[in-house]
Amino acid sequence: MQFLGATQVFSGKEFLPSNTILVLDDVRKLIDIISLNEIDELKVEKHEGIITPGFINAHCHLELSHLKDTIKKHTGIVDFGLGVMQHRNTLPETLQIEAMVEADKEMVKQGIVAVGDISNTNLSISTKKASNIYYHTFVELIALNPERASIVFDNGQQLLLDFKNVSLHGSLAPHAPYSASKELIQLISHYCFQNNSPTSIHNQESKAENDFFQFKIGDYLRLYEQIGLTINYFTPTQKSSLLSIIDAFHPSVNTLLVHNTFSSNEDLKISRQLHQQLFWCLCPNANLYIENTLPDITELIKQNCNLVIGTDSLASNSGLSMIDEINTICKNFPKIPLDILLQAATFNGAYFLGISHQYGELNPNTNCGINLIEGKKGEFRVKKLA
Ligand SMILES: [Zn+2]
Known part of the structure; x- marks a missing residue:
């Protein structure tokens, strides 16, 4: 048995008393959580950090x-999207898979134990199957034309079967409001x-996404023109993109909204009234890479959004x-309490994926994993302890 202690211990939901000790078995699996006064202090492996x-x-x-360092920074979403389309198949599949294996290893090293992963093909199956990380694959579907909803949905189910047939977890996901009709989202x-x-x-x-929905203007018209898509069937809604599509989602399905960089206070308020199972995903480093801006995280917290x-x-x-994502948030929003960000990075993600019985919280005899966060706020580093 091994005994672990640290300056602070965060359970996944809250900071535990400072005398909290984690008990690990010989393969470093968490088997108990006790108090320091229950054991001989000399036996404790004591760490500086959280x-x-x-x-x-x-x-x-x-x-x-495989697209690392390929697409220019700060071009905006339309040119970024065009860049992905242009480059994603320029490498042979073997090299694409090699890059995925490296990325998976990097995530393990960074203390990540579970991932919600968007997939458009079955190319990631071998990497996911061989990994210790729990992957939930979201097979991503694209069709703005309502007439294509049912064929795209059927193809998506087929692709999802490729994952399920080898016992990988997964479900379906629409790509974005501007690329999925309400009919497809409903299916x-x-x-x-x-x-x-x-x-x-x-x-x-x-911002272009809201412009497109409200008035059918802006940069997305350039995107559709460049890829040769006529969108006569699309009529503007006079509403933001989120408020245009939110009622197509089943209100009791855990639904992840990714980025939310241009969500207004009203978007947050109204969408949460219509849907009680929304989760708001922050990807600050990607936001800075593509649009060079960040969502109003303070407002998301003020409105009690599940982050x-x-x-x-x-x-x-x-x-x-x-x-690194937590560091970026700390640097840009220094007043946000750390426990909110740590819960977003652990328990909330597990709860969203429906795996909180095994992940996201320091619970004995689960697969929760144990990380040590070292350094000071904004310059944190992580070490995987178990
Ligand atoms: Zn994404």
Whole structure:
């Protein structure tokens, strides 16, 4: 048996008393949580820093790992999207898979134990199957044309079967409001309701997204023109993108809104009235990479939104590190209490994915993992202890 102690211990939901000791078995699995006065202090492996459960990366695209340093920074979402389309298949599949294996290893090293991963193909299966990380794959579907909803939905179910047939976890997810019709979102959300599984959508990553929905103007018209898509069927809604689509989601399905960079106070308020199971995913480093701006995290907290954190992909980030995301938030919003961010990086992500019985909280005899956060706020480093 081994005994671990640290300056502070965070359970996944709160800081525990400072005399908290974690008891590990010989393979360093957490088997008990006790108080220092129950044992001989000399037996304790004492660390300087904060012990937390393993991190839950709520939003990643393992498939884009080979695009590191490929797409220019600060171009805005439309040129970023065009860049991904242009480059994603320029490397042979073997090299794409090699990049995914490296990215998976990096996440393990960074103390990540579970990932919500967006996939458009089955190319990530071998990496996920061989990994110690728990992956929930969101098979991502794209079709703004309502007439294509049912065929795209059927194809998505087929692709999801490739994952499920090898015992990987997964569900379906619409890509974004500007690329998925309400008909498609309804099919997906109903499927997730029936299967008791979560879903996800990129939300309000740019101002252009709201412009497109409100008035059918702005940069997205350039995107559709460049990829040769006519969108006569799309009529503006006079509402923000989020408020235009939120009622298509089943209100009892755990639904991840990713980015939320241009969500207004009213968007937060109204969408939360219409849907009680929304989770708001912060990917600050990707936001700075693509749009060079950040969501109003203070307002998200003020309105009691369920926050989770994601790294997004190596196409829009220099690493896949949850602690780097936390550092970016701490630097830009120094007043946000650390426990809120630590809970977003651990328990909330696990709860969203429906795996909080095994992950996200320091509970004996689970797969929670143990991290040590060292250094000072804004310059934290993470070490995987178990
Ligand atoms: Zn993404």
